[in-house]
Amino acid sequence: MKASYFRASIVAAICTFVLTIAIARTVSFYWPRFHLDIYPGVRIHHYVYGIFFLTISGYLALLFKGPRATAWIACLYGLGVGLTFDEFGFWINLNGGRGVRWHTGGLAVISILFFVSVAVPLIYSKLRRGPGVALRLNTTNLDQTHN
Numbered sequence: 622m623k624a625s626y627f628r629a630s631i632v633a634a635i636c637t638f639v640l641t642i643a644i645a646r647t648v649s650f651y652w653p654r655f656h657l658d659i660y661p662g663v664r665i666h667h668y669v670y671g672i673f674f675l676t677i678s679g680y681l682a683l684l685f686k687g688p689r690a691t692a693w694i695a696c697l698y699g700l701g702v703g704l705t706f707d708e709f710g711f712w713i714n715l716n717g718g719r720g721v722r723w724h725t726g727g728l729a730v731i732s733i734l735f736f737v738s739v740a741v742p743l744i745y746s747k748l749r750r751g752p753g754v755a756l757r758l759n760t761t762n763l764d765q766t767h768n
Contacts, residue, residue: 629692630694631695631743634696635699635735635739636699637695637696637697637698637699637700638700638703638735641699641700641702641704642703645703645707667708668704668706668707668708668709670704671700671702671703671704671706672701672705674697674698674701674704675698675701675702675705676701678694678697678698678701682694706732706735
């Protein structure tokens with residue numbers, strides 16, 4: 622896969638991640654009682670939907686390898702990660718109320734880890750590419766001088 626498709630997929634995942642968290646926080650702030658009751662008395666939080674989106678995106682990534690499919694799967698992945706990590710506090714304290722929902726420390730840590738996990742491979746590939754080219758040039762120059 623070309624590097625431009627790879628970068629576009631990463632950008633799509635990051636943008637979808639940020640947009641999903643922004644929308645989820647906005648809805649939660651302005652409509653705190655907004656939820657979908659699928660079954661009376663049972664409330665399913667949106668991190669559960671995020672887990673389903675992550676599962677679906679992983680399965681689709683196994684099936685489809687094209688650049689167009691990769692970009693759409695990256696968007697689905699960003700949506701799933703955003704929904705899942707937006708309610709990170711509920712993973713730790715499932716009986717938590719509004720205090721757990723609005724505690725942003727865990728969300729900040731997860732966001733930083735997400736961005737670092739995306740940035741490190743990009744930085745590594747740039748660093749790896751640079752010295753590797755110089756080494757190849759130096760070895761070809763040495764071979765020519767010894768012959």
